[in-house]
Amino acid sequence: TQLLEQSPQFLSIQEGENLTVYCNSSSVFSSLQWYRQEPGEGPVLLVTVVTGGEVKKLKRLTFQFGDARKDSSLHITAAQPGDTGLYLCALGEGQNFVFGPGTRLSVLP
Amino acid sequence: ETGVTQTPRHLVMGMTNKKSLKCEQHLGHNAMYWYKQSAKKPLELMFVYSLEERVENNSVPSRFSPECPNSSHLFLHLHTLQPEDSALYLCASSQVQREGYEQYFGPGTRLTVT
Numbered sequence: 001t002q003l004l005e006q007s008p009q010f011l012s013i014q015e016g017e018n019l020t021v022y023c024n025s026s027s028v029f030s031s032l033q034w035y036r037q038e039p040g041e042g043p044v045l046l047v048t049v050v051t052g053g054e055v056k057k058l059k060r061l062t063f064q065f066g067d068a069r070k071d072s073s074l075h076i077t078a079a080q081p082g083d084t085g086l087y088l089c090a091l092g093e094g095q096n097f098v099f100g101p102g103t104r105l106s107v108l109p
Numbered sequence: 110e111t112g113v114t115q116t117p118r119h120l121v122m123g124m125t126n127k128k129s130l131k132c133e134q135h136l137g138h139n140a141m142y143w144y145k146q147s148a149k150k151p152l153e154l155m156f157v158y159s160l161e162e163r164v165e166n167n168s169v170p171s172r173f174s175p176e177c178p179n180s181s182h183l184f185l186h187l188h189t190l191q192p193e194d195s196a197l198y199l200c201a202s203s204q205v206q207r208e209g210y211e212q213y214f215g216p217g218t219r220l221t222v223t
Binding site: 004031033035040041042043044045048088090092094095096097098099100101102 | 113140142150151152153154157159164165199201203205210211212213214215216217219
């Protein structure tokens with residue numbers, strides 16, 4: 001069974017602060033995706049990374065895929081209340097996806 | 110309608126009932142998925158249909174029965190469920206040929222089994 005961990009489990013910060021959340025796997029996968037999920041809604045895809053060492057930026061969000069393709073980080077600069085939600089990472093091998101338990105982020109105004 | 114839609118959004122059913130969840134994707138994708146999201150547990154992949162053929166089953170109990178009549182529609186038929194089956198059921202779609210198989214999710218059906 002593939003194990004996918006995310007840390008921290010919960011994070012509460014003030015508006016304007018920076019933060020980093022992590023996703024770690026016990027196995028190598030071909031691709032990794034980050035999603036954000038708001039209460040009562042389905043996850044929304046933020047980014048897909050497929051190359052070890054790859055870095056992608058989406059406005060204030062920076063995503064990095066580890067060289068060994070077993071870990072990833074998501075860094076948010078100057079967090080805003082609209083960033084509040086559950087951040088999920090998912091590792092894919094073909095069409096088989098394994099999701100992490102998520103990091104629940106709360107950004108207070 | 111755009112994206113992935115799911116109906117109903119909320120469902121309460123008894124353990125002896127039979128009901129169905131419906132998913133429709135308007136993205137032109139050729140793969141569809143059912144996931145279960147329970148409190149305090151990660152999303153669990155239940156079924157995958159690629160080009161209308163079931164690819165993954167992941168040892169889901171037989172009281173859950175999927176149906177994919179075409180590439181745009183996906184159903185999950187439910188019968189004799191247990192209270193522990195109460196969860197958010199999410200449908201997703203993707204384009205198999207695209208790198209990374211990016212999945213697009215619907216809003217989910219919140220199921221409560223009484």
